Amino acid sequence: MAKIAVFEKLKAGGRLATGSGAGTSDAALGAPSEAQVVQAHGTSHFLGHILIVKPKGGGSSSEVVNQGSCVPLGGD
Amino acid sequence: MSPLIRQYKDIVAYKLPQGALIAFHARNLEVAEISEELWEAFVSERVPVQSDFQSLQSALSPQSALDVWNNVDSPSVRDQDLGSEVKTLTINVTQICNLHCHYCAAGGDGTYGDPIRQISIEKTFPQIRFFMDKLKPGQKFSFIFLGGEPLLYPEAIRGIGQYALSLEKAKNIQVSFRIITNGTLIDQRFVDLMEGLSPSITLSMDGDPATNDLVRPQKNGRGSSEQALLGLDVLLKNRKSFGSILIHSVFNRKNLNVVQAYRFFQQFAVDGFDFTFDVTEKDEQANLVFIEQMKKIAQLAFTAGGESELRRIAFFDGIFSTLDAQVRKVNHCGSGKSLLSIDSRNQIFSCPLMVSHKGEQVGTGIELNLQKLEPLQAPLIGMNNCGRCWARNLCGGGCLYNHKATTGDAHTKHPTYCDRTRSLIFEAISYYKQTRAEGAFHGEDSGI
Ligand code: SF4
Ligand code: SF4
Numbered sequence: 001m002a003k004i005a006v007f008e009k010l011k012a013g014g015r016l017a018t019g020s021g022a023g024t025s026d027a028a029l030g031a032p033s034e035a036q037v038v039q040a041h042g043t044s045h046f047l048g049h050i051l052i053v054k055p056k057g058g059g060s061s062s063e064v065v066n067q068g069s070c071v072p073l074g075g076d
Numbered sequence: 077m078s079p080l081i082r083q084y085k086d087i088v089a090y091k092l093p094q095g096a097l098i099a100f101h102a103r104n105l106e107v108a109e110i111s112e113e114l115w116e117a118f119v120s121e122r123v124p125v126q127s128d129f130q131s132l133q134s135a136l137s138p139q140s141a142l143d144v145w146n147n148v149d150s151p152s153v154r155d156q157d158l159g160s161e162v163k164t165l166t167i168n169v170t171q172i173c174n175l176h177c178h179y180c181a182a183g184g185d186g187t188y189g190d191p192i193r194q195i196s197i198e199k200t201f202p203q204i205r206f207f208m209d210k211l212k213p214g215q216k217f218s219f220i221f222l223g224g225e226p227l228l229y230p231e232a233i234r235g236i237g238q239y240a241l242s243l244e245k246a247k248n249i250q251v252s253f254r255i256i257t258n259g260t261l262i263d264q265r266f267v268d269l270m271e272g273l274s275p276s277i278t279l280s281m282d283g284d285p286a287t288n289d290l291v292r293p294q295k296n297g298r299g300s301s302e303q304a305l306l307g308l309d310v311l312l313k314n315r316k317s318f319g320s321i322l323i324h325s326v327f328n329r330k331n332l333n334v335v336q337a338y339r340f341f342q343q344f345a346v347d348g349f350d351f352t353f354d355v356t357e358k359d360e361q362a363n364l365v366f367i368e369q370m371k372k373i374a375q376l377a378f379t380a381g382g383e384s385e386l387r388r389i390a391f392f393d394g395i396f397s398t399l400d401a402q403v404r405k406v407n408h409c410g411s412g413k414s415l416l417s418i419d420s421r422n423q424i425f426s427c428p429l430m431v432s433h434k435g436e437q438v439g440t441g442i443e444l445n446l447q448k449l450e451p452l453q454a455p456l457i458g459m460n461n462c463g464r465c466w467a468r469n470l471c472g473g474g475c476l477y478n479h480k481a482t483t484g485d486a487h488t489k490h491p492t493y494c495d496r497t498r499s500l501i502f503e504a505i506s507y508y509k510q511t512r513a514e515g516a517f518h519g520e521d522s523g524i
Contacts, residue, residue: 049114049141050099052106053512056400 081502082118085146088466089118090502098509102466104150105402107509113138153402155455156472161210163217164415165203166428169195169232170224171420175258175300177292179328179354181429181477186224188432192420193228197235199422199441204240206442207416213248220254221275222428224420227261230269237273252319254278258292260300262307267314276319278350279308282326283337291331312345320347322390327369328354329362334369338376338389350390353496355429355478363492367499374503383511395504398470408472412438412452426452429477460487467498 080091089099089110097115099108117138172193173186183189208217219240221233237253244251253275281304282288289299311321323346325337334351341349351373353366374392377385387393398405409415412426416438419431424439426449438448456473457465465471474493482490 049111049138050108050145051110051513052101052108053509055105055402055512057402 082115083466084118084142086464086466087118087142087146089115091115092506096506098506100466100505101145101150102464102469103153103404104148105153105399105404105469106150107399107505107512109509109513111138114142117142150402153404155404156406158407158410158414161215162207162414162416163211163215164220164410165207165218166220166222166415166417167195167200167236168192168222168224168418168420168428168431169226169236170229172228173223173225173258174228174260174295175225175292176295177258178330179291179326179356181355182224183432188419190419190421190432195229195232195418195420196422197232200232200236200418201239202442203418203422203424204236205243208240208243208247208249211247211249214250216250216252217244218252218254220256220428222256225258225261226255227257227266230261230266233275234269234273237270237275241272252276254319256280256324257307258300258304259307259311260294260303262310264310267310267317270317274317274319276321277311278322278324279304279311279346280324280326281308281341282331283333284340287331287333287336308344308346315345322346322348322350324350324352326352326354327362327366328357329359332362332365332369334366335372335376338373348388348390348393352391355475356481358482358490358492360492363496367496370500371503374507378507378510383507386507391500392504392507395470395501396508399505399508404469405472406455406457406469408456408474408476411476412449427477460489462489465494465498467494467501470501470504471497 082089086102086104087099088102089097091097097110097112099110099114100106101108120139168188170193171182171187172191173180173182176185180186211217217240219236221236223229226233233253233255240251240253243249253273254277255275256278257280259279259281280292281301282291285299285301285305288301288304292300292304294300308323311318315321323341323344325334325341327334337351338349351370353363357363370391373389374386377389377392383396387396407413409427415427417425417428417431419425422441423431423437424444425431425433425436426438427436430436438445456462456476457468457471458473460473460476460479462468462471462473474489474497476486478493479489480486482493
């Protein structure tokens with residue numbers, strides 16, 4: 001049981017936190033798309049099994065464009 | 077002790093030595109912690125379910141949960157888009173070098189088998205205009221100056237840089253510069269020449285002076301460390317004149333002491349470190365040692381300064397950036413797509429290390445051989461047959477030059493490459509999990 005409690009707590013801070021059963025709000029998700037709803041529902045059913053951590057966001061895709069292993073081609 | 081690994085379709089999970097269970101969804105770029113029950117579901121029998129809402133309702137068992145998670149697509153992730161223009165040019169301003177590094181990928185002596193003292197700046201201008209003309213206002217364009225040792229001809233860097241800046245103003249394109257140098261020729265004259273360009277610098281040095289002198293000697297056989305460190309000192313004293321300053325070290329069976337190098341470089345106020353494995357090295361034992369050493373420096377960095385210190389190491393920064401951006405990296409690099417390389421004869425290649433390979437030439441001057449470039453336009457993870465590899469969207473199919481040098485074919489991976497890549501990506505993911513779940517993790521329970 002203790003382990004599941006940890007998951008509930010994690011879930012509250014996780015990207016896919018949802019209202020059903022976890023005691024958290026959907027507000028952070030904004031207006032959810034259909035896919036998000038499916039995912040959020042999926043997560044509520046996953047309770048006790050999967051916690052997806054929240055990416056910080058804001059990373060720019062250009063940073064991952066030219067990165068190579070020859071010379072440091074990215075990172076600027 | 078290495079972690080236990082289990083994979084189910086697009087989901088890979090691993091058990092860290094301390095018992096934590098971390099999972100990664102390869103398609104969705106999702107990092108998760110999973111329960112013991114779900115971990116067991118990776119190896120238990122299952123009845124497959126669909127990802128419709130009905131089955132979600134019944135997805136209460138760990139087996140079903142795993143299936144549903146695998147089937148659902150994350151709405152926030154997208155494929156990397158390199159666009160249809162070249163946005164990075166590497167330019168060999170010279171093809172001679174004052175050092176004789178043992179592993180030199182530029183033909184063993186910085187010449188690529190074709191020693192040329194100085195590029196023609198006049199012939200380079202039209203090439204720059206040709207590529208920059210294709211960009212829309214607001215786009216970015218970056219130049220990477222290479223050699224040989226590019227500081228043997230810093231006037232070319234200045235000339236080309238100033239020309240690019242004049243186009244930048246006219247076309248509203250953001251231009252940036254990086255110079256890859258051995259550091260031995262950095263002096264006040266160089267600093268003055270770079271005025272207005274604010275180039276970023278990557279200084280190549282492979283460890284403490286004793287180690288570096290062995291692998292990166294001068295032409296006369298003497299070590300190069302003293303000069304390189306003097307150069308670094310000049311750079312750091314003129315910090316405002318430069319963009320980011322990185323130290324780049326290459327490791328192979330002759331030099332595997334990444335930890336020692338990392339500890340030595342700690343004393344310098346640089347922005348980061350790029351520690352890479354020699355692109356031609358395929359020794360299994362050396363590969364394993366390198367992986368372990370990289371894990372150790374990750375731990376040292378993370379213990380000393382958390383995420384920001386860890387991300388001073390380029391590899392880890394790259395994985396964190398990709399996970400945060402939620403962009404599937406379907407190309408390891410922009411080779412032949414968004415990146416082209418100009419040699420000192422103004423010939424064009426798809427990658428800086430392919431410069432000596434006649435068959436790989438894709439143009440001259442402002443003439444591009446589109447037939448040669450066409451096959452390079454597909455995503456590398458497909459071209460390199462990465463299939464269901466769980467790391468594909470973080471690795472991007474790997475370095476074509478590395479594959480060619482180790483297997484003879486640019487699209488065939490050597491097992492050491494994939495082992496190394498996956499091991500280090502695992503490591504990065506576990507730190508990502510720790511930092512992004514901060515405060516909620518550490519296994520505390522509420523006593524229920
Ligand atoms: S193929 Fe390899 S060597 Fe060439 S640009 Fe890409 S990462 Fe660099
Ligand atoms: S190169 Fe290897 S590790 Fe990288 S995506 Fe392909 S199979 Fe995976």
